[in-house]
Amino acid sequence: MSGRFHFQDNPDGAAELAALLDDSGVPYDRAGNHFELLFTKESRTWRTVCSCEGGRVLIYGIHPQPAADLTAALTVCSDVNRQMVQGACFLTQERIVCRTGAELSEPFTARELLAQALEYNAAVISHFWEALEAGASGSGHFN
Helix, strand or coil, rough: CCCCCCCCCCCHHHHHHHHHHHHHHHCCCECEEEEEEEECCCCEEEEEEEEECCCCEEEEEEECCCCCCCHHHHHHCCCCCCCCCCCCCEECCCCCEEEEEEEECCCEEEEEEHHHHHHHHHHHHHHCCHHHHHHHCCCCCCC
């Protein structure tokens, strides 16, 4: 039964993400299973990178300010990690990154799970924006 949908088929994360972004009208760049898009909330803009492999989609929200003080940046990552429900905040290439993801196990809920994961990632970046900024610059209080 080639070419037919089977309930037990695992969803393709890249195809599901592309369809979700296309349907939402969100502009993005794609290279294979790698997606890049910009999020903007309250005049704050950051890059989000998604990496898909099979039914697994990892979402990386990248704070735009380079970390001038690595100790302060790591401290804010630790503070954010204590408050995140899922995912992790870490420092890489002198940028603070919040990673979340979605495991797509069946096609009927794939887009909903992806939308929730993207929204949660954006909510974390947005909610902790001032702390992330303070941590990257090494100034102020991060909690």
